[in-house]
Amino acid sequence: MSITYLEAIREAQYEALREDPSVFLYGQDIATFGGAFKATKNLSKEFPNRVFDAPISEDAMVGMAIGAAVEGARPIIEMQFADFSSIGFNQIVNQAATLFWRTNVPCPITIRLPSGGTAGSGPFHSQSMEAIYAHYPGLVIVTPATVEDAYWMLLDSVKLNDPVIFCEHKFLYYHLKADQIGDRELPIGKARIARPGRHATIVTYSAMVHEALRAAEELQLDGYQIEVVDLRSVKPMDTDTILASVARTGRLLALGEAFPWGGVTAEIIARVTTDGFHLLDAPPMRLNSKDTPIPYHPNLWKSHRPTTSTIAAALRRLLRN
Amino acid sequence: MYLVALASSINCAETDLTAEFRDQFLLTYQHMLLSRVLEEKLGSLYRAGGRIVGGVYLGKGQEAFSAALGVQLRKGKDIYGPLIRDQAGRIAFGEPIIDTVRTYLGAVTGPMRGRDGNIHRGRPKEGHMAMISHLGSLLSVVAGGLFARRLAGRLGDSIGATSIGDGGTSTGAFHEGLNMAAVEKLPIIVSIANNQYAYSTPNTRQYACENLVDRAAGYGIEGVTVDATDLASCLKAFRAAVIRARDGGGPQMVVGTLLRLAGHGEHDDASYIPDKARQGPSARDCLQVAEDYARDRGWMSSAELRELNEEVRRNIDQTVSKVSKEPAPDPFKENWQALSCAELVEGQHEA
Ligand SMILES: Cc1ncc(C[n+]2csc(CCOP(=O)(O)OP(=O)(O)O)c2C)c(N)n1
Numbered sequence A: 001m002s003i004t005y006l007e008a009i010r011e012a013q014y015e016a017l018r019e020d021p022s023v024f025l026y027g028q029d030i031a032t033f034g035g036a037f038k039a040t041k042n043l044s045k046e047f048p049n050r051v052f053d054a055p056i057s058e059d060a061m062v063g064m065a066i067g068a069a070v071e072g073a074r075p076i077i078e079m080q081f082a083d084f085s086s087i088g089f090n091q092i093v094n095q096a097a098t099l100f101w102r103t104n105v106p107c108p109i110t111i112r113l114p115s116g117g118t119a120g121s122g123p124f125h126s127q128s129m130e131a132i133y134a135h136y137p138g139l140v141i142v143t144p145a146t147v148e149d150a151y152w153m154l155l156d157s158v159k160l161n162d163p164v165i166f167c168e169h170k171f172l173y174y175h176l177k178a179d180q181i182g183d184r185e186l187p188i189g190k191a192r193i194a195r196p197g198r199h200a201t202i203v204t205y206s207a208m209v210h211e212a213l214r215a216a217e218e219l220q221l222d223g224y225q226i227e228v229v230d231l232r233s234v235k236p237m238d239t240d241t242i243l244a245s246v247a248r249t250g251r252l253l254a255l256g257e258a259f260p261w262g263g264v265t266a267e268i269i270a271r272v273t274t275d276g277f278h279l280l281d282a283p284p285m286r287l288n289s290k291d292t293p294i295p296y297h298p299n300l301w302k303s304h305r306p307t308t309s310t311i312a313a314a315l316r317r318l319l320r321n
Numbered sequence B: 001m002y003l004v005a006l007a008s009s010i011n012c013a014e015t016d017l018t019a020e021f022r023d024q025f026l027l028t029y030q031h032m033l034l035s036r037v038l039e040e041k042l043g044s045l046y047r048a049g050g051r052i053v054g055g056v057y058l059g060k061g062q063e064a065f066s067a068a069l070g071v072q073l074r075k076g077k078d079i080y081g082p083l084i085r086d087q088a089g090r091i092a093f094g095e096p097i098i099d100t101v102r103t104y105l106g107a108v109t110g111p112m113r114g115r116d117g118n119i120h121r122g123r124p125k126e127g128h129m130a131m132i133s134h135l136g137s138l139l140s141v142v143a144g145g146l147f148a149r150r151l152a153g154r155l156g157d158s159i160g161a162t163s164i165g166d167g168g169t170s171t172g173a174f175h176e177g178l179n180m181a182a183v184e185k186l187p188i189i190v191s192i193a194n195n196q197y198a199y200s201t202p203n204t205r206q207y208a209c210e211n212l213v214d215r216a217a218g219y220g221i222e223g224v225t226v227d228a229t230d231l232a233s234c235l236k237a238f239r240a241a242v243i244r245a246r247d248g249g250g251p252q253m254v255v256g257t258l259l260r261l262a263g264h265g266e267h268d269d270a271s272y273i274p275d276k277a278r279q280g281p282s283a284r285d286c287l288q289v290a291e292d293y294a295r296d297r298g299w300m301s302s303a304e305l306r307e308l309n310e311e312v313r314r315n316i317d318q319t320v321s322k323v324s325k326e327p328a329p330d331p332f333k334e335n336w337q338a339l340s341c342a343e344l345v346e347g348q349h350e351a
């Protein structure tokens, strides 16, 4: 028996619905059809009148979740693709994110964003939106990289009394498998050392964790031990774990699949250089996608995003400095 | 409050109007008057400078339409999402005027604690949603509250209501929200105050249909229009809409035609509104129309009106003077946390 990242997301929603009658699901094609990716397969059958097909109205979907949360519900909103959350952007950043601070009423909503690139998906079905949302106060942004995290962090997100942007990576949906879901290990807000090392640190999250691990394997052949830090949540960002890792290695590569301007990798570098400049033996490096929309053809797409080989090349440069 | 005194002196002669209607009319009129005088006070505080930071946005001329909806709602039972011009509706819903004054003055004792101001206020747990500035975005939120209640089996006969202006109807959020509310068949009143301008933009630059109510058909909902300067008509229209919504009729659109008798905000002289419009029928002052209506029917004497006016003014002056003595927010006491889960709040990462 094994379970995929996608199945873990379904299972977590099953469990959330089972545990708490105030949980409901609202999103396009998620009821009988089970969702564009089947992340809600059979849930409408198992939980009648708890899983609803939404009109194509991302703004209204999020707005309705906010109103429902005020009334004590804990809605999970599925965006069909992260990219379309831009239509719900206003409700997310201005209504959900400000509600508690303005009115003292918490806003426990979870918005699932099928994120990131897959070959052939093109500019509007491939985006990584975490940095956009992380910029705004009042939101929690989680970016699970493992099957266990997909499961436990989704359950934790639903229980959290604040709005959570749950960035689940489509590339991991079917590829990533675990034998079973183990015990819950870390809470939201804590990073994980995905691989210990002592020559350089890669700080990354989501699907890039796996590219980073493969690059670390490659560097091991050259005799380098690369530490990989999986952020798990980009907001809050576990700065302590990052700094502790850089203290061990003296070298930092901040890695992300999102566009290069600003964003999570820039935030990592900013935090390390302001709080841990003295820990660095070499200038820190960043690796992101290219600064263009995300291309359609696999040849272009593969060169647009960081890959094992571009990460390995970056590490070699970092280690030479 | 004042109603008891007024109603007891009434000799209800008209046969076509019930005593209940008369009572609601007089009660609503009092809300309108309180709103008008309170807003005049806010305007003068603004012009005096110093006390009110930021703008002042008044509902002068829109009190009848606003309060006629608010008065149908039951605080603690119904969900109300008022907007810019709804001071009167908020009072009618049961918001104490001290919440208004505290929010305008940024007092830490108010519902928004100095974190937000003026019209951006509410108490969501009491069913009074706190609007954000982004027009159109409140409709889906009110709908969501009703949706959750229905799921939890505790919708009962509660309804939702929200307002918007002619300009706000052009937003995508308004369309998405109303369409969703219609699909979900939620008991929600959507009141559209067509005051013919959105800031300075006239209706001709806002929409191309004949009347905004024509859109109701497109959403598959019922819609009516009403002369929003006439309190009696407004009350009847909203009463009927509320009954239809409670009876499972789904969303109800009520479009009122009127003119705002003030600038967009107190900084604005509304010079873009031509004299012709200012002299037209929708420029009638709804407060005056209501007064005449009540006096003509012997529901209120001029002396009673004067007395009421004085009492309202005393009440407002006392409230403003009380709030003026209250503490302003202290940045050192502010916790600066936007999340309710304190353990997830990030350090400030400042130099
Ligand atoms: C989405 C959005 N765009 C712009 C504004 C700025 N704005 C505030 S009020 C207003 C005019 C609103 O007109 P209308 O909806 O007709 O309401 P009225 O002020 O006439 O009552 C504008 C443009 C806003 N608040 N929200």
Ligand SMILES: [Mg+2]
Pocket (backbone or CB within 6 Å): B165, B166, B167, B193, B194, B195, B196, B197, B198, B199
């Ligand atoms: Mg207008």
